[in-house]
Structures are given as C-alpha cells and as structure tokens.
Amino acid sequence: MTCHCPGGIKYAPLYIHSFQLLQPRKLLEAERFNIQYTSPSEIDTVADKLRYYRHKKALRQKDVAEKTGIHLATYCAYEQEDRKIPYPLDKLSKIAELFDVEITDLLDHYNLFLYNGQAQQIRALRQSLGLSKKEFGKLYGFHAHTVNQWENDNIQILKTTWVKLFGDE
Structure with a gap:
C-alpha cells in the first residue's frame, strides 16, 4: 500500500491472511448426517461412519484422500454403501488417525470380526x-x-x- 502524505510517499506492506474455511462441500449431505445420526454408535456401516467422521472434521473426500495418501477414487469407493469386500485395515488406520478415532470406531461387525x-x-x-x-x-x-x-x-x-x-x- 502507498500513501501520498506531506513530505513524501509512505509505503506500508499489505499482508493478506488466507485460511481454509472449515465447511463441508455439500452442506446438505452434512446436515442430513447431523440430523440422522447424533452419535456414531447409531451408524451400522463403515461407509456411513467414514462420512460421519469426515463431516464432523469438515473435510471433503478429496481432503481425506490427500492427507492419507489414498487415491481419491479409492476413498470414494470406501464411502459407497454396496461394498462387498473387506476394507484394507492399513488404509483405515490412516483414516482413523486423521479423524482422531480408534480404528475399531470405523468398523462394522463384519470388519471388526476380521480385525479381531x-x-x-x-x-x-x-x-x-x-x-x-x-x-x-x-x-x-x-x-x-x-x-x-x-x-x-x-x-x-x-x-x-x-x-x-x-x-x-
């Protein structure tokens, strides 16, 4: 920034703050989860648990994929309801760490059976x-x-x- 003042021109550095707004990309989906599930203990599927914790942390699928080193398409597949194969526990461990929860908090009964x-x-x-x-x-x-x-x-x-x-x- 510059200012023309008596006695000369004064310069002042302009500092721009930038930060990421913690808001889910699809607010309606996040609102639906907040209304439908008041607690993660009410959720039965791994896919819904992943969505619940992701919305709770105000992250996008892309953010989770980048922060855990998982390909975006792979993470999106984890949030699909009709998954027939077990979730890879090494990937779920990374996701659980990002969400600050125990891996067992993300698992459904079948995947917990495999984990145990x-x-x-x-x-x-x-x-x-x-x-x-x-x-x-x-x-x-x-x-x-x-x-x-x-x-x-x-x-x-x-x-x-x-x-x-x-x-x-």
Missing part, C-alpha cells in the same frame, strides 16, 4: 458346537479344506458366508 482375527473366532464356533472341520463344513455347506483355510488365516471369509455363520450382528 477370523481364525480364532471360527475355530471357537466350530469347537463350541463340538464338530470336526469336516462336520462343520458339511453342516454349513462348505468343504473341510475351506474351513481349514479360514482357521489358518490363509483366506478371508466372505461377508455373505460370515452372515450365514454368525448372523448379521
């Missing part, structure tokens, strides 16, 4: 029924080899199979 170790839980269920792997598989319509793979953590149990064994808790 499917092998021990499947083995415990089978043993509580007093069944061999072959008998357990036959009872639920699986091959004994598949049951063995689950109990050794060689393959992940699908969500549809988990629902069949444990119900949609």
Whole structure:
C-alpha cells in the first residue's frame, strides 16, 4: 500500500491472511448426517461412519484422500454403501488417525470380526458346537479344506458366508 502524505510517499506492506474455511462441500449431505445420526454408535456401516467422521472434521473426500495418501477414487469407493469386500485395515488406520478415532470406531461387525482375527473366532464356533472341520463344513455347506483355510488365516471369509455363520450382528 502507498500513501501520498506531506513530505513524501509512505509505503506500508499489505499482508493478506488466507485460511481454509472449515465447511463441508455439500452442506446438505452434512446436515442430513447431523440430523440422522447424533452419535456414531447409531451408524451400522463403515461407509456411513467414514462420512460421519469426515463431516464432523469438515473435510471433503478429496481432503481425506490427500492427507492419507489414498487415491481419491479409492476413498470414494470406501464411502459407497454396496461394498462387498473387506476394507484394507492399513488404509483405515490412516483414516482413523486423521479423524482422531480408534480404528475399531470405523468398523462394522463384519470388519471388526476380521480385525479381531477370523481364525480364532471360527475355530471357537466350530469347537463350541463340538464338530470336526469336516462336520462343520458339511453342516454349513462348505468343504473341510475351506474351513481349514479360514482357521489358518490363509483366506478371508466372505461377508455373505460370515452372515450365514454368525448372523448379521
């Protein structure tokens, strides 16, 4: 800035403050979540929990993707309701850290089952029924080899199979 004053011209530096406004990009969606869910304990799906905490932090999907090093399309897919495969726990750990919550706060029952170790839980269920792997598989319509793979953590149990064994808790 300059000022013409008696005795000469005075110069004053002009400082411009810039900051990001903490406001969700889609205010209507954020308002809907605030009205629909007053607490994250009311939310059943990982996708909705991710949206809830993202809105609570006033972040856009793009912001979360950039701050966690996750590709934007990948993060957007995490917020989709119809996700059939488990969420990668390493990525959810980064997101939980950004949101300042425990990773378990982001998980639904199925993903929490995987997080807590499917092998021990499947083995415990089978043993509580007093069944061999072959008998357990036959009872639920699986091959004994598949049951063995689950109990050794060689393959992940699908969500549809988990629902069949444990119900949609």
